[in-house]
Amino acid sequence: MTTLPLVLLLALPLGAGLLLPLLGAASSALLVRNLAALVAAAQLLVGLVCWRLPPPPLHLAWVPKLGLELELGLDNLSLPLVLLTALLTIAAVLSAPADQPRPRLFFSLLLATNLGVVGAFLARNALLFVLAYELVLIPTTLLVAIWGGPRQAGAAIRFLLYGAVSGLSLLAAVLAFGWLNANGFSFNFDDLAQASLSPRSQGWILALLLLAFGLKLPIVPLHGWQPLTYSQAPIPVVMLLGGAVSKMGAYGLLRFGVGFLPEAWAAWSPWIAAAGAVTAVYGALNAIAQLEMRRLMAYSSLGHLGLLVLALAAATPMSLQGAVAQILAHGLIVALLFACVGLIERKTGTTAIPELSGLLNPLRGLPFTSGMLLLALMAAAGIPGLAGFPAELLVFEGSWTAFPRDTLICLLASSLTAVYAVRLFNRVGFGRLDNARADWQPTHWGERLPALALTVTVIAAGIWPQALVGWSEAATASLALRPSVMPSMLGAQPAAARSASAQSLPARSIAARIVPAQAAPALAVAALPPGRP
Amino acid sequence: MSTPTATAPAAAPTPLIPPSTHRWAEVIHRLEAGGSMLPDTPENLMQIIGIYKAYAVPMDFYWRDLLYIAERVFLNPLPAFKYFPSQEYLDRPNAYAGEQSQLRIWRGGEKAHPELLQFMATGETGAMPKLLHHLWHDRINMEFAEACMQAMLWHQGMGGRFNDYLASEAYRANADRAIKAYFKGNPAMLALYALFPEMFMEQVKQMSYYANLGLFWEVMAPVFFEMSDIYDEGGFKGVPDAMNFLVNGIFAVAGRPIYHHVYVGDECIEVIPKSEGFTWLYEAALPYVEAVFYRTAPFRGTKSYNAQAGQVPGDQADFHYGILYADVFPVGSAGIPPTLLMQDMLHFLPPYLKDLYKQHRRGEQDQLIQLGITFQRSMYNVTSAVIQALRCALLYPLDDTDPDHLLANRHFFEAQMDRFLRPEARLDAIQTQAYR
Numbered sequence A: 001m002t003t004l005p006l007v008l009l010l011a012l013p014l015g016a017g018l019l020l021p022l023l024g025a026a027s028s029a030l031l032v033r034n035l036a037a038l039v040a041a042a043q044l045l046v047g048l049v050c051w052r053l054p055p056p057p058l059h060l061a062w063v064p065k066l067g068l069e070l071e072l073g074l075d076n077l078s079l080p081l082v083l084l085t086a087l088l089t090i091a092a093v094l095s096a097p098a099d100q101p102r103p104r105l106f107f108s109l110l111l112a113t114n115l116g117v118v119g120a121f122l123a124r125n126a127l128l129f130v131l132a133y134e135l136v137l138i139p140t141t142l143l144v145a146i147w148g149g150p151r152q153a154g155a156a157i158r159f160l161l162y163g164a165v166s167g168l169s170l171l172a173a174v175l176a177f178g179w180l181n182a183n184g185f186s187f188n189f190d191d192l193a194q195a196s197l198s199p200r201s202q203g204w205i206l207a208l209l210l211l212a213f214g215l216k217l218p219i220v221p222l223h224g225w226q227p228l229t230y231s232q233a234p235i236p237v238v239m240l241l242g243g244a245v246s247k248m249g250a251y252g253l254l255r256f257g258v259g260f261l262p263e264a265w266a267a268w269s270p271w272i273a274a275a276g277a278v279t280a281v282y283g284a285l286n287a288i289a290q291l292e293m294r295r296l297m298a299y300s301s302l303g304h305l306g307l308l309v310l311a312l313a314a315a316t317p318m319s320l321q322g323a324v325a326q327i328l329a330h331g332l333i334v335a336l337l338f339a340c341v342g343l344i345e346r347k348t349g350t351t352a353i354p355e356l357s358g359l360l361n362p363l364r365g366l367p368f369t370s371g372m373l374l375l376a377l378m379a380a381a382g383i384p385g386l387a388g389f390p391a392e393l394l395v396f397e398g399s400w401t402a403f404p405r406d407t408l409i410c411l412l413a414s415s416l417t418a419v420y421a422v423r424l425f426n427r428v429g430f431g432r433l434d435n436a437r438a439d440w441q442p443t444h445w446g447e448r449l450p451a452l453a454l455t456v457t458v459i460a461a462g463i464w465p466q467a468l469v470g471w472s473e474a475a476t477a478s479l480a481l482r483p484s485v486m487p488s489m490l491g492a493q494p495a496a497a498r499s500a501s502a503q504s505l506p507a508r509s510i511a512a513r514i515v516p517a518q519a520a521p522a523l524a525v526a527a528l529p530p531g532r533p
Numbered sequence B: 001m002s003t004p005t006a007t008a009p010a011a012a013p014t015p016l017i018p019p020s021t022h023r024w025a026e027v028i029h030r031l032e033a034g035g036s037m038l039p040d041t042p043e044n045l046m047q048i049i050g051i052y053k054a055y056a057v058p059m060d061f062y063w064r065d066l067l068y069i070a071e072r073v074f075l076n077p078l079p080a081f082k083y084f085p086s087q088e089y090l091d092r093p094n095a096y097a098g099e100q101s102q103l104r105i106w107r108g109g110e111k112a113h114p115e116l117l118q119f120m121a122t123g124e125t126g127a128m129p130k131l132l133h134h135l136w137h138d139r140i141n142m143e144f145a146e147a148c149m150q151a152m153l154w155h156q157g158m159g160g161r162f163n164d165y166l167a168s169e170a171y172r173a174n175a176d177r178a179i180k181a182y183f184k185g186n187p188a189m190l191a192l193y194a195l196f197p198e199m200f201m202e203q204v205k206q207m208s209y210y211a212n213l214g215l216f217w218e219v220m221a222p223v224f225f226e227m228s229d230i231y232d233e234g235g236f237k238g239v240p241d242a243m244n245f246l247v248n249g250i251f252a253v254a255g256r257p258i259y260h261h262v263y264v265g266d267e268c269i270e271v272i273p274k275s276e277g278f279t280w281l282y283e284a285a286l287p288y289v290e291a292v293f294y295r296t297a298p299f300r301g302t303k304s305y306n307a308q309a310g311q312v313p314g315d316q317a318d319f320h321y322g323i324l325y326a327d328v329f330p331v332g333s334a335g336i337p338p339t340l341l342m343q344d345m346l347h348f349l350p351p352y353l354k355d356l357y358k359q360h361r362r363g364e365q366d367q368l369i370q371l372g373i374t375f376q377r378s379m380y381n382v383t384s385a386v387i388q389a390l391r392c393a394l395l396y397p398l399d400d401t402d403p404d405h406l407l408a409n410r411h412f413f414e415a416q417m418d419r420f421l422r423p424e425a426r427l428d429a430i431q432t433q434a435y436r
Helices: A004-022 A029-052 A078-095 A103-122 A126-147 A152-180 A189-193 A199-216 A225-232 A235-260 A262-289 A293-314 A317-348 A367-380 A388-400 A404-429 A445-463 A473-479 A493-503 A510-514 A519-525 B025-032 B042-073 B114-122 B130-135 B142-155 B169-182 B187-195 B197-232 B239-252 B280-295 B339-346 B351-358 B363-394 B403-418
Strands: A058-063 A068-072 B260-264 B267-272
Touching (some): A004 A029, A004 A103, A029 A103, A068 A126, A078 A103, A078 A317, A103 A126, A103 A235, A126 A152, A126 A235, A189 A235, A199 A235, A199 A262, A225 A235, A225 A293, A235 A262, A235 A293, A235 A317, A235 A473, A262 A293, A293 A317, A317 A367, A317 A445, A317 A473, A367 A388, A367 A445, A388 A404, A388 A445, B025 B363, B025 B403, B042 B114, B042 B239, B042 B260, B042 B351, B042 B363, B142 B280, B142 B339, B169 B197, B169 B260, B169 B267, B197 B239, B197 B260, B197 B267, B197 B280, B239 B280, B239 B363, B280 B363, B339 B363, B351 B363, B363 B403
Antiparallel strands (some): A058 A068, B260 B267
16 A cells, blocks of 8 residues: 555645645635535545555654654544544535635635644654644634634634744744654654653653643633634634634644543643633633624533543543544534534624524524534434544543542533523524514525534434544554553553454454554553552 | 884694603604504504505405305305305405495405416415315415404403394294204214204304405405505505594494304305394494404414413403514514414515515514514504594594593593504504614
8 A cells, every 4th residue: 555645645635725726716615625625525535545445654754853744644633533523624615605605715724724633643753743634724714813803803813823832832832842752852652652851851841741732622711712712713614613623722632642641641630631621611601601603612612621631631441432432523513513603694794692683583593503402412412323422431431440430520511511502592593483573584495504514413313422432442542541441440450451352353444454552552551550530 | 113022933832632641652642643653654554554455365365255255155164165165156246346345445456366366276385176275274274363353252242232232032943043044954963963953053153253254354354455545646645544444434334234144055044134123333443453453362373381380361351462573573472463364465576575585684584573573563553443433433433622621531542552562562662663
């Protein structure tokens, strides 16, 4: 098998991103949009090919003196995220209006964002990861600054500042990782996984990583950029930010924190779990208080990221599996939520909750769009049969043994989703449809398509949860730092659980085919004493 | 050379009374000038006449079935087929239209309207047995007519003597006779009647309201058909013409007897005999307008009103859930939007209304709402006709030169307009064509 698919995954958005601005000025926005969607669809297709025929890692020397190598690869942690990013890019591109202003630049920047995110997921070199991570900041900031809402300047500046701090923290952490590694100077992931660092160094590096990825994810109290950016950025950008870009933070925590710094992670995990619980409660309570739909969705997203952080902190095989599932489910659901909100905003001209009512009216409202929004909120609330349920179930069940109190808090916070969903629908879905305001045109199928595709995916993932959890079973089990079941009850369970996990791998498990050896270092540290925090 | 003299402008006639300062002064002045609450525009005229036509066809079914239920189904404890009037009632000649009528006022034919018969035969789905049309709801929605009847029964005291008569000994004796005749040979029902006489009496009262409303609509259906015909012939010049036609029609049949006869086999039992002297205007038309246009009930729509939270007035006379206040948008969030009637009218829209609806809002997709709003406009016009008719009956001509008389008229109109001061009233909305 050739490494061509890995190259294509990056070359497609890169090439299109460079070529789109060269199209004639007379090119219609629709044409540019469709070309961008086609490129993202091709990327998704290549990703699916990689799923069926895993490509070998790619290793090319770039700047060896700096330790910067072009090392690309896919494993069962990064492949689903690449597929998610490609899918969300298609949805985001198609969610842009057919008369998108300055379309050549807009869609180029969207593809540049895609390039950065996919590059980060493909990177097998920490410096390369940092480069890709930083690359994302530039197009997203421009997208917010140029096409944002009335407060676009403030939102862009805040987004840039938070992003810059995040990037600098990550760079510092990665450089420290390379320089302080007693085994030698390298940024290769395999080398980092076996790095020999003093506990003090591990602590400092983890602190920097938590700052970097906590800002990107975000986690309370590092979330200051999120509500404003989500409320001001164009909808396609928010879909990518919430669905894919923020997942770089989650992926980074899992890959760098849990994977490369297991001892420090285990030591800090009670605090990380507490931060997750605080984030979940803070997000849910703020969502309840919002009077603007975009901000409500932003805080809803924040709250559900708290669950993800809890799962990562617990680091049991089941919680990590839940974390990956939550990354995927959250990405789909957030993108769907914003796709629906975007449609409502496009038709009604507002997302202010007090100004909207009767959206479910079958004749004059937006019943189809509102129905999809309701379904997305139900998925976020963890209703069985939808994508959120298996993810949250694994998160809660997997985290309970490690942090029962924080898990309980997150469980209660998650249940608050139903509160703001019902409040939202009671206000905007039902009630009088004001004749003076309700002169809206209905959404047509072309506009509904992105949200509809995401809706189908959310339902499919709920009905077939293996699509969410099957990917990561092997890798997450090998990264686990704690057993899923209390050791005091089943003393030999950790090893047995890992063995069972490995045996239950699906026959076509990508982990088993692509990087079977990569999990070994993590497995070594997984044998932490059961009594460790 | 003579100095040119400026021509004095023609002096405008000095109003005999000062302008109204009422919130609805503009509408009041229009009423005083012989107009309607609905502004006089060509589109308003087209809308209301078109909807009268679409209303008249189902109404032609309503009145026949209401009388069938009142006179034939009567107290059937399992009236599963009450919406299937017998052929006799479908062929029943209209008392005020057709060659056979003793007092022919309207030009229409005596039989059920051809469009109605066509729809009953095929519906929207095509020809199939009546029962399947019924179960598939591809039919005229008699439930709307029954809801109107129930509103009249429930509100009761709205002027006139009809409701008082239902409590009289004479009525009870007639009802008793009808009940015993109807259940003759049915000891179980007679035993029940002996045990619970008031329950049966209440049912008979309801049947009397069925008859009342049926007789009311028997008059209105040919009125609306004729208005449509006149409009098609180019006969109406404006909304006031249409309103005046209604006013004249009201007076033409104001004395029509309101009665309730029950047929048991070949026997006719007069539960409310014509000799009691109940008349169409006072015992049917005015209570109907009051109960259905203004009041109705707060529990019909999809929105729940909470009486304990003070959302429902304590006095039924203050109810305001009728079509004049209804929000037809959310299919029931305020009052009774006549959702079922709107469905019925949709089958019989004249082509010019369909074309109009295609040009606005969501075109064909939401013509149900657009026709509902048209219906609301038309009912404001009908209410204007009733107000003018009452003014004619109780007060003074509009061209009266006595300021005291004009002030009396003014106070009457202002009192009527007071009912539209509440925010739910759609009087403000119908003043512009933007309300669709």
